[in-house]
Every structure is written in structure tokens, then in C-alpha cells.
Amino acid sequence: MSEREPASVSEARRARGSDSDATARAVVVIGAGGLGCPALWELARVGRADVRLVIVDDDVVDLSNLQRQILHREADVGRPKVESARDALARRFPKVQVSVRRERAGAANVRAIVSGAAVVLDGTDSFGAKFLINDACVAEGVPLVHGAVVGWGGQLMSVTGGSACFRCLFEAPPPEGSVASCEQAGIIGAVAGVIGARMAEEALAILDGTPRLAGALDVWDARSLERRTVRIKPRAGCEAHMREVA
Numbered sequence: 001m002s003e004r005e006p007a008s009v010s011e012a013r014r015a016r017g018s019d020s021d022a023t024a025r026a027v028v029v030i031g032a033g034g035l036g037c038p039a040l041w042e043l044a045r046v047g048r049a050d051v052r053l054v055i056v057d058d059d060v061v062d063l064s065n066l067q068r069q070i071l072h073r074e075a076d077v078g079r080p081k082v083e084s085a086r087d088a089l090a091r092r093f094p095k096v097q098v099s100v101r102r103e104r105a106g107a108a109n110v111r112a113i114v115s116g117a118a119v120v121l122d123g124t125d126s127f128g129a130k131f132l133i134n135d136a137c138v139a140e141g142v143p144l145v146h147g148a149v150v151g152w153g154g155q156l157m158s159v160t161g162g163s164a165c166f167r168c169l170f171e172a173p174p175p176e177g178s179v180a181s182c183e184q185a186g187i188i189g190a191v192a193g194v195i196g197a198r199m200a201e202e203a204l205a206i207l208d209g210t211p212r213l214a215g216a217l218d219v220w221d222a223r224s225l226e227r228r229t230v231r232i233k234p235r236a237g238c239e240a241h242m243r244e245v246a
């Protein structure tokens with residue numbers, strides 16, 4: 001260390017070198033499956049010392065999804081996904097700070113999960129969870145990166161202060177059975193990989209104050225190779241935003 005280095009700089013360096021940096025900003029990844037795994041890998045690979053990763057999932061590793069859930073191995077089948085994912089990141093990126101919450105994001109706990117986060121990545125696969133997470137992030141003023149994949153199609157969008165949110169776009173979950181689920185339509189693993197990695201990129205851009213998809217839905221079809229970005233206007237009467245005001 002140079003004699004002339006200001007104390008604040010050396011303190012910041014010490015903080016960056018610490019494994020338990022309390023000042024690191026929390027990046028919360030909900031869902032450690034097909035989207036969460038590539039997103040976590042990408043976030044850890046970038047290796048930012050000012051970031052700590054929080055993985056939220058209540059599920060266990062299942063053999064049928066391993067091809068796209070790249071952090072889990074056959075030997076992990078039956079283990080909690082959060083533990084398997086944390087261990088995979090620790091093996092490859094030992095300096096990355098990771099903590100886990102083995103719980104499913106639901107009405108009772110979702111505000112607590114997102115509260116205080118610098119950014120949340122939604123890698124869940126149900127509409128119900130996506131609306132809950134969106135509403136909680138809007139209410140808590142926490143930026144959100146939404147991602148989804150079905151079949152050959154993928155989409156992502158981020159929600160930041162003042163932008164349109166997921167509920168501005170879709171209003172409410174579709175009636176049960178009206179939209180093909182991931183299980184019915186299947187998921188192409190490579191599409192999940194691309195969307196998950198791009199969710200991580202967008203989250204890092206949000207941390208740097210330069211989101212590219214705030215209130216913009218980016219839709220990609222890996223079969224036709226069509227890609228479009230639709231700018232969404234905040235919707236008057238959006239319940240998420242009304243709750244924010246209330």
C-alpha cells in the first residue's frame with residue numbers, strides 16, 4: 001500500500017478482500033432451477049466483491065431437470081437445490097459470497113425475501129410467484145429482473161423505480177390451464193441458459209445504474225431467431241403501483 005493512499009481507499013480494499021463483507025450489496029436470486037442456475041453462474045463468474053448472492057428455493061434436485069439446471073449434479077439428486085447450488089459456486093468461485101434461504105417465495109414471506117436487496121432476479125416458473133415477487137419488489141422499491149422460458153421462447157424485462165412493472169403488462173395471472181406450463185410445453189435448455197445469463201447481465205447493469213430493459217419486455221424465439229423489445233408504458237390503475245402509493 002502506498003503511503004499516500006487515502007484511508008478510505010485502503011478500507012475499501014480491505015472490505016473487498018473480506019469474505020463476510022457486510023457492505024456488499026445483496027443480489028437475490030429466487031429459484032435455483034433452469035434460469036437461476038445460469039444466472040448465478042454468470043453473477044459469480046463476474047466475481048464482483050461488492051456483491052453477495054442470496055439463493056432462495058425450497059425444492060430438491062430432481063434428475064429430470066438436470067440438463068438445464070447446470071449447477072446440480074447427479075450426485076446432488078434429493079439434496080436441497082440451494083445447498084447444491086451454493087456448493088457448486090463455492091467449488092468454482094471460492095471467493096464469491098453466497099448465502100441461502102430454503103423457502104418458497106409466497107404471500108407470507110416474499111416481502112422479507114426481497115426487502116433490502118440491491119436487485120432481485122425472478123427465476124421462478126409460476127405466474128403466481130411472478131406476480132407476488134413483482135408486487136413485493138414494487139412495494140419495497142427494489143429493482144427486479146424478470147425472466148421466463150417456455151419451449152423455444154424466452155423473455156426478460158426489468159422493473160425499476162418509475163418503470164412499468166410485470167403487472168402493468170399482464171394485469172393478473174392467466175386462468176389456470178389457459179397457458180401452457182413449462183412441464184406441458186417443455187423447455188429448451190439452451191434457451192434457459194441464454195435468458196438466465198442475460199438476466200444476470202441486466203442485474204449487473206442495474207447495480208451500475210444503467211438498466212437496459214427497464215419497463216421493456218425483450219422477447220426471443222430461438223427457433224425463428226426473431227427478437228423484439230417492446231417498451232411497456234406504466235398502466236394507470238396497476239394494482240402493484242397503487243399499493244405502492246397507498
Ligand SMILES: [Zn+2]
Nearest residue numbers: 165167168238
Ligand atoms: Zn405496474
